[in-house]
Amino acid sequence: MRGKFLAVGVAAAASMMASVIVTDSGARAQSKAPLGLGQDAAARPWKRYPGWPAADYSKYNTLGKLATAPAPKEPRKLTGPVGGDAANGAKLVADRSRGGSCLACHVMGPAGNADLPGNVAPDLSEIGNAGREDEWLYNYVFDARVYNPETVMPPWGSHGFFSEAEIKDIVAFLKTLKSPAVFRTALDNPEKRPQPVEKRDNLDPLENPGMWAVEKGEELWKLKSASGFSCNTCHSDPKTSFKTWAASMPKWEPRLNKVLGVEEFVTRHARTTIGVDWPMETDNNRAMSVYLHFLANGTPIKVDTESAEAKAAIARGVELSKRKVGALNMACTDCHGIAVNKWIRGQWMGEPKGQYDHFPTWRTSLLAIWDIRQRFQWCSVNIRGDELPPDSKEYGDLELYLASQNQGLTMSVPGIRH
Ligand code: HEC
């Protein structure tokens, strides 16, 4: 056990003692960190953040369940030419309220000029010359899966983002696109747009407001709870004891039968040792997580990828990252694999390597710290899918997979991101 152990006669101490085990080798007594196993580590039922899209996406896949109706088997028949109002189509392709907009992924001639179009998908500025049949275009927009089961395109028609008449208007607009895009500024052209570079020193409190959490974490470390215990009671030298610990997380936890990350550890361990309730994604939890990561800054990420349990979890994480979820029917890899080093509208998609070493991270656009599970939640809701509670097993698998992709990178927390 690290540090001194002064616990006498309280429930925390009893549960801690009970969890002390002796290794098979008998070489040394090894204690397992006590974990409150009985309760969830996050609010139930999980409530979506105010300000996030509020709709109910329960008829679509999540990372926890399969629900999306199967793709249509046949293209829809059109009787005659598509007709449609091209001017209305031009508005619809730029309308962000329908689950994003076509311009998030496509350059579309004149329609994209004011909207920082993305380049995940082919430039459609000259699609009107491509000799595409009306019916083909109509079906590609309605539900591209009839032609390409692996498509990245959301099924705009099948999932009700646009009505049949609106899709006809969009097709009428696409047919007018016959000349290369003209951009007003270099910024509008996703091929020329400069990649964002984060130059701030993320460990300088003047530059990173998220550093509040380090101070807060340090305070919490010493704070005596009603039971008379603090973290410091049993671990008086956190700077030494936990110099590498966070860099080894997340890890498979047999007692929970899932991958355990730092934030869930904090909730469970604090509950059972000092008797406080710091549920995941609440301020004290975030602060303690930042602090524990901060102690391990400079340490290369080294998660277990070798044990049978870790391998199985990573394999599940890989599968989950490829699962189509939400009304937009997209997978993590549709953006973070296929679209890597491209723009989704004004957002540059970096590689998975470099997406973990800075979590929890300060979000300059939101003035808040997000931990990795909140990021997973947002990326799910953003594709119009229900998020899972942060302590879900699936997020554990995903986190271990992502961490394994970041193996060897040096941790630097709290990070700064847009
Ligand atoms: C999330 C990114 C994304 C969004 C948003 C998107 N598309 Fe696409 N689209 C693609 C990709 C990628 C392809 C290339 C083939 C594929 O993956 O199916 C494509 C292909 C197409 C094609 C076929 C082009 C061809 O000639 O092969 C059409 C037409 C099209 N998109 C129209 C639209 C319209 C209209 C919208 C908005 C209602 C839209 N797209 C929104 C990603 C997107």
Ligand code: HEC
């Ligand atoms: C009653 C004693 C006690 C208290 C109080 C206590 N811990 Fe622990 N903690 C342990 C024991 C026992 C272990 C397992 C042996 C070890 O790693 O030192 C442990 C392990 C840890 C570990 C390493 C976990 C791992 O996976 O090996 C961290 C991090 C930790 N504690 C953080 C905290 C924090 C944060 C607090 C305050 C909320 C706290 N501890 C309060 C007893 C305690």
Ligand code: HEC
């Ligand atoms: C529609 C595209 C899209 C999909 C699908 C998507 N993301 Fe994201 N994700 C983004 C964007 C945009 C960002 C912010 C830009 C960035 O930081 O890379 C982001 C950021 C992230 C980050 C933080 C990167 C960093 O460096 O801070 C993680 C981690 C992440 N996503 C995980 C996931 C996971 C897991 C899934 C699947 C559940 C997923 N994303 C699905 C668009 C997407």
